[in-house]
Amino acid sequence: MTTKSDDVKLIGAWASPFVWRARVALNFKSVKFESIEETMGPKSQLLLESNPVYKKIPVLIHAGKPISESLIIMQYIDETWTSGSSILPSDPYDRAIARFWAYYFDDKLSPTIRSISVAQGDEKKKLIKELGEGIVLVEDALKKISKGKDYFGGDQIGYLDIVFGSIFPWLRVVETLNEVKLVDEATTPGLVNWGEKYPKHDVVKDVLPEHEKLIEYAKFVIARVAASTASTPN
């Protein structure tokens, strides 16, 4: 099902993992949309009006009505464009498990990745160790949820793939900038396989930026944070 592109707008930014989720979900459902890029500097009037509580991207605007928070946007897309495959599993228990791990990713992995980028010395080492332990939990979850298939969604991508798929490129950035390996054949073979396939998926490949471009962006953000202790990371 497609919708007139002027009915669906997404306020986002190319480097935001939370925006990638909304973009992939819209692609998954073949929904045409207008991308409105929020640039650095003062927030746009449209963003301030559309998400007055958090003033954060992404915001999906459908027929003039704004929806915020990436996980909520993904569920909205799934519940609004109902033809074709579903993003969330259909079984209530599978849905609960998917929601649980999505919560875990955002509650534990994303904040740790952000903290690593600006941490120093022993604190940084401790956080990288914690992140590695989290990734091992994700490997276990993938094994159980995918039932031996390629994706969390089984044979095709689904909710958890899209959610973890926005964290994975930043994991790779952590690996490169800190010369560590968090996803490897020995400890996380399922995620190695997943990481080779997911970014090349048809509905994903034009959304995720290249690794080198993210590295450059990460270095820029880290330098900016270092230059001013008053500013916040991201």
Added chain:
Amino acid sequence: MTTKSDDVKLIGAWASPFVWRARVALNFKSVKFESIEETMGPKSQLLLESNPVYKKIPVLIHAGKPISESLIIMQYIDETWTSGSSILPSDPYDRAIARFWAYYFDDKLSPTIRSISVAQGDEKKKLIKELGEGIVLVEDALKKISKGKDYFGGDQIGYLDIVFGSIFPWLRVVETLNEVKLVDEATTPGLVNWGEKYPKHDVVKDVLPEHEKLIEYAKFVIARVAASTASTPN
């Protein structure tokens, strides 16, 4: 629709607002369940096995399968026992708005209430002011979402009523212990009305503990935290 009580178990504790949500949601759907009280001290083997990632209550165990996180449990209950009224609104946009405010309650209000209980002096004053500003946002949300009816759910309680309904009794505790008024006729008339009706609702009234009992519990916890800077609040 009812289920054999041995099929549905809830690991909880009487003073936990997150557990109240699961209990009210089960009552709302007339699901019989066995309540398993997690006491202070070492965590039970059942809890550790049922929620190995967070080791936190509530955990709903349905036909032997555990589900964690109160908002996820509530959605599971709504999607599993589908006869009768729904807990979440049926319209996708209304659902997104309900999920957004539930997220806001847990992201902003709950942590602020916890912090107030152990904060001192100016820090405490600042947090109480923040909480008051949050409550004014909730009043605005109630006005818009309820469309002038008593509840977030309209004429009957729903998702946001149950979620906010677990925060409200602790708001009252903050008011009593700090001799402030956060919910009053002048600034939050909708919430005053809501606060008179919700706790007396048929599916709620046996779940929420009495105010005096919560005050006593809060004093106990605050004293315990004060006695040991190493322990965490709650």
